[in-house]
Amino acid sequence: MRVIIVGAGEVGFQIAKFLSAEGVDVVVIDRSKEKLKRLSEELDVAVIEGEGGSPSALKEAGVEDADILLAVTDMDETNMIACLVAKVMFQIPRSVARIRNLEYIGNRALLQSLSINPAISPEVEAAKAIIRLLEVPFAADVEDFEDGRVKVIGFRIPSDSEMLGRTLKELNLTDPKVIIGAIKRGERIIIPSGNDIIRRDDIIFLAVKVEDIEAVCKRIGGVAMSVNRIMLAGGGRIGYYVAKTMEARDVSVKVIEKSAERCKFLINSLQKSVILHGDGSDQKLLEEENIRDMDVFVAISNNEEVNIMSSLLAKRLGVKKVITIVNRTDYLPLADSLGIDAVLSPRLITASTILKYVRAGNIISLTTVAEGKAEIMEAEARSGSILIGKTLHEVELPKRTLIGAIIRDKGVIIPSGSDRILNNDKLIVFTLKDSIKQVEKLLQ
Amino acid sequence: MNIGLVLNLVGIVLIFSSVFMLLPLLTSFIYKGVAFSAIGLSLILTSISGAILYLLTRSQRKVELRHRDGFAVVTISWLIMSLYGSFPYIFSGVSPSFTDAYFESMAGFTTTGASVLGNLEGLPESILMWRSLTQWIGGMGIIVLSIAILPMLGVGGMQLFKAEVPEIGVEKIRPRILDVAKSLWYVYAGLTGVLAVLLMLCGMSLFDALCHSFTTMATGGFSTKSASISYFENGYIDVFITFFMFLAGTNFSLHFYAIRGKLRRFTKSTEFKFYCSIIIVSTIIVSLNTMLSHGYSFLNAIRYSSFQVVSIMTTTGYTTADYERWPVLSQMLLICLMFFGGMVGSTGGGMKQVRVLLMFKQAYRELYHLIHPHAVSVLKLDGKSVSKETLGGIWGFLFLFILITVFAVLCMTALGVDLITSASTVVSAMSNVGPALGDAGPADNYSTIPTAGKWILILCMLVGRLEIYTVIVLFIPHFWRK
Numbered sequence: 001m002r003v004i005i006v007g008a009g010e011v012g013f014q015i016a017k018f019l020s021a022e023g024v025d026v027v028v029i030d031r032s033k034e035k036l037k038r039l040s041e042e043l044d045v046a047v048i049e050g051e052g053g054s055p056s057a058l059k060e061a062g063v064e065d066a067d068i069l070l071a072v073t074d075m076d077e078t079n080m081i082a083c084l085v086a087k088v089m090f091q092i093p094r095s096v097a098r099i100r101n102l103e104y105i106g107n108r109a110l111l112q113s114l115s116i117n118p119a120i121s122p123e124v125e126a127a128k129a130i131i132r133l134l135e136v137p138f139a140a141d142v143e144d145f146e147d148g149r150v151k152v153i154g155f156r157i158p159s160d161s162e163m164l165g166r167t168l169k170e171l172n173l174t175d176p177k178v179i180i181g182a183i184k185r186g187e188r189i190i191i192p193s194g195n196d197i198i199r200r201d202d203i204i205f206l207a208v209k210v211e212d213i214e215a216v217c218k219r220i221g222g223v224a225m226s227v228n229r230i231m232l233a234g235g236g237r238i239g240y241y242v243a244k245t246m247e248a249r250d251v252s253v254k255v256i257e258k259s260a261e262r263c264k265f266l267i268n269s270l271q272k273s274v275i276l277h278g279d280g281s282d283q284k285l286l287e288e289e290n291i292r293d294m295d296v297f298v299a300i301s302n303n304e305e306v307n308i309m310s311s312l313l314a315k316r317l318g319v320k321k322v323i324t325i326v327n328r329t330d331y332l333p334l335a336d337s338l339g340i341d342a343v344l345s346p347r348l349i350t351a352s353t354i355l356k357y358v359r360a361g362n363i364i365s366l367t368t369v370a371e372g373k374a375e376i377m378e379a380e381a382r383s384g385s386i387l388i389g390k391t392l393h394e395v396e397l398p399k400r401t402l403i404g405a406i407i408r409d410k411g412v413i414i415p416s417g418s419d420r421i422l423n424n425d426k427l428i429v430f431t432l433k434d435s436i437k438q439v440e441k442l443l444q
Numbered sequence: 445m446n447i448g449l450v451l452n453l454v455g456i457v458l459i460f461s462s463v464f465m466l467l468p469l470l471t472s473f474i475y476k477g478v479a480f481s482a483i484g485l486s487l488i489l490t491s492i493s494g495a496i497l498y499l500l501t502r503s504q505r506k507v508e509l510r511h512r513d514g515f516a517v518v519t520i521s522w523l524i525m526s527l528y529g530s531f532p533y534i535f536s537g538v539s540p541s542f543t544d545a546y547f548e549s550m551a552g553f554t555t556t557g558a559s560v561l562g563n564l565e566g567l568p569e570s571i572l573m574w575r576s577l578t579q580w581i582g583g584m585g586i587i588v589l590s591i592a593i594l595p596m597l598g599v600g601g602m603q604l605f606k607a608e609v610p611e612i613g614v615e616k617i618r619p620r621i622l623d624v625a626k627s628l629w630y631v632y633a634g635l636t637g638v639l640a641v642l643l644m645l646c647g648m649s650l651f652d653a654l655c656h657s658f659t660t661m662a663t664g665g666f667s668t669k670s671a672s673i674s675y676f677e678n679g680y681i682d683v684f685i686t687f688f689m690f691l692a693g694t695n696f697s698l699h700f701y702a703i704r705g706k707l708r709r710f711t712k713s714t715e716f717k718f719y720c721s722i723i724i725v726s727t728i729i730v731s732l733n734t735m736l737s738h739g740y741s742f743l744n745a746i747r748y749s750s751f752q753v754v755s756i757m758t759t760t761g762y763t764t765a766d767y768e769r770w771p772v773l774s775q776m777l778l779i780c781l782m783f784f785g786g787m788v789g790s791t792g793g794g795m796k797q798v799r800v801l802l803m804f805k806q807a808y809r810e811l812y813h814l815i816h817p818h819a820v821s822v823l824k825l826d827g828k829s830v831s832k833e834t835l836g837g838i839w840g841f842l843f844l845f846i847l848i849t850v851f852a853v854l855c856m857t858a859l860g861v862d863l864i865t866s867a868s869t870v871v872s873a874m875s876n877v878g879p880a881l882g883d884a885g886p887a888d889n890y891s892t893i894p895t896a897g898k899w900i901l902i903l904c905m906l907v908g909r910l911e912i913y914t915v916i917v918l919f920i921p922h923f924w925r926k
Contacts, residue, residue: 002619025619033831041511044602046619062619 006052007073014351053081126346127241181430207404233280234301292318448504458494472570482535514603552578557665557878583662592625665761693758693786761878793876
């Protein structure tokens with residue numbers, strides 16, 4: 001498979017890194033020599049210097065044999081032109097574009113005429129990720145599958161959890177039944193067996209049916225609180241989108257925004273939210289606005305350092321949960337160790353969302369969690385696969401691979417060893433990067 | 445530097461080289477088993493050493509190969525590979541002296557083709573096969589081969605590739621380094637096969653045809669005959685070998701595109717045009733020169749001059765004529781051509797055409813600026829601007845190349861070797877050509893060079909083959925600092 005990426009920024013880099021490690025032919029086009037240099041030094045990809053929309057650059061990149069074009073520069077127009085050129089001049093089968101402007105995203109006819117499928121807005125994706133986290137407030141990470149009917153949730157094990165120090169076998173998580181598909185311990189990721197022990201500060205990833213979430217939270221030792229009051233530090237595009245969605249769900253929202261101009265826009269476009277003109281890292285303002293009664297504090301300003309600082313402040317002032325947005329992926333592990341409940345990087349989320357669409361064959365989607373170290377794959381077992389008809393007990397999966405859930409017709413099964421895999425089942429598989437190909441082979 | 449990981453990769457390289465020893469072993473089997481045990485023993489020693497290195501350091505595989513580790517892996521691999529490659533010469537008694545055997549082995553792997561062995565016709569076929577094969581392995585590079593075969597090298601493979609094949613001007617013909625390495629080796633092996641068939645059609649035996657194809661495509665220059673190609677006295681053989689030496693000195697990515705039907709890449713490449721013009725102009729000068737002074741007929745003059753020009757400039761080093769008897773002008777011209785070498789991305793050595801070309805352009809630009817002090821100009825190659833860093837890299841390369849050459853000549857003269865021999869052998873070794881002038885001329889060999897001198901030349905060959913930076917960087921204290 002050949003993938004052409006237009007734009008060698010952070011999003012392009014993350015996508016290229018992931019795909020090239022998987023063995024895909026990746027060609028990256030950018031006009032910045034410096035960015036390309038970093039790419040060609042760190043990754044096994046071909047790079048071409050040029051404008052993303054330039055036919056000659058695209059041709060040089062081998063667009064004629066490419067399967068998909070990913071236009072991910074931070075300029076909507078460049079991305080759209082690249083897709084247009086690739087479609088009209090080279091008949092590329094599919095394009096995915098990163099588009100900021102919601103007016104463009106909303107216009108299906110426009111996108112279709114450019115054969116952009118889909119258009120992905122980093123801000124909207126980040127906002128959606130925040131909203132998913134607000135829906136399961138106890139989680140550190142939430143990914144949706146099958147329109148949200150199954151969620152893969154990452155929980156941070158609290159220090160008073162009854163699960164601590166026990167092996168998975170002893171825990172016997174049957175009511176409700178869940179399977180721990182991955183454990184993140186510090187920088188490491190473990191695809192566990194029955195003998196692995198849960199430790200403090202582990203983040204465990206489980207596939208959970210949407211109706212079981214509350215029970216699972218309780219089981220792990222978290223408070224299954226519901227979110228009624230949130231405070232957003234930052235009223236940019238992400239903040240606006242989150243506020244709008246949450247106020248429609250009858251959650252009381254307070255938005256702190258530094259720019260008076262932006263505040264005016266927010267007060268005009270939002271219905272019930274309280275708009276505060278000020279600084280998210282202003283202790284007095286936070287106290288004045290009863291930070292300790294808030295359920296969740298979300299730091300979404302453009303400045304990641306300010307986000308981290310204000311999150312720490314809010315946590316100290318007694319908010320139950322903080323979510324922080326950082327852009328630089330270098331900061332992700334750092335923020336984790338500072339005790340911030342959940343850290344999101346819009347660029348990583350965008351990269352991961354785009355990657356979901358770069359799939360061929362049986363894999364419906366592939367999501368990475370824990371900074372891209374573990375993979376959660378949704379894949380279909382089609383007729384002819386050697387897995388079909390076998391029980392999970394009999395199936396020989398590659399090393400460090402687990403089946404976390406089976407989706408059959410409209411139902412979701414959290415499987416045990418005696419469950420069989422049937423034709424057209426969709427499987428949620430936890431695995432590591434090296435094993436993706438093997439799993440793919442098993443399913444064919 | 446991560447020694448464990450470096451040794452692990454060196455182990456892999458050794459295992460690969462031992463696999464290649466199967467071919468001379470087979471040759472020996474066909475030719476009445478002469479030197480069978482010598483080669484068999486070398487094979488066993490090499491593979492076992494490789495396997496031990498690999499297994500002992502296997503736990504280091506998970507660490508990612510860093511940029512600077514790549515240099516160490518490549519340099520150490522070449523040193524150790526040459527060491528094990530010298531075993532067949534020692535064990536078979538062909539060259540009892542370790543220095544001579546190592547010299548022969550290094551001259552093989554670096555495709556220099558300088559030999560200390562006299563009377564080649566008296567040597568076992570299997571040893572001759574091993575000599576030629578070492579050049580073939582070294583021509584495209586054993587590291588490139590490992591990358592092509594081992595997908596697990598991944599990003600680390602790229603660092604290695606860059607250390608063995610210098611970046612300048614080499615485009616990534618395929619997005620993944622594994623595919624690049626594979627394509628290069630396919631083209632290389634394919635051309636070798638075609639040449640072997642052609643040579644057999646001209647009447648060579650399978651054995652001679654194979655050996656000469658190996659050393660032609662590698663621009664190596666080892667022959668199975670003491671008189672080199674002139675032994676065959678066959679005009680067709682001369683022509684075919686001239687043409688394939690020319691191909692071997694051409695950038696292999698151009699061949700790759702040609703196979704895909706993109707022949708226009710040849711005419712678009714400024715370096716290729718430069719390479720062709722130099723060959724044509726030099727051939728004309730040498731032809732005229734030899735016609736006037738030697739009384740060669742027109743056709744003979746063209747045949748011998750073109751062969752010698754291409755052979756020396758692509759750094760192959762075959763001979764069809766004893767050019768030491770040619771006029772001094774022709775001799776000097778040939779020495780100059782040694783510096784030029786092949787195109788970048790070819791198997792040829794030397795400074796590489798593109799570097800010389802860019803230096804010409806740079807010099808022209810300086811002059812242009814003297815005339816138009818306010819002019820804005822940019823140095824372009826094939827329509828693309830060349831960055832200051834690239835030019836700086838070339839200046840540095842040029843300086844080091846000359847510095848090392850001069851220093852090595854000094855050392856050689858200190859050993860009492862005469863000036864012509866010292867200068868020509870060092871240039872020949874640095875550019876991986878083979879024959880030189882004086883005591884090591886086309887009709888003689890390197891056996892008369894003193895032992896210390898041989899070691900100097902061994903280092904020159906290695907430094908020249910790996911294009912200087914990869915080896916010299918290991919001698920910079922910063923490299924070893926934590």
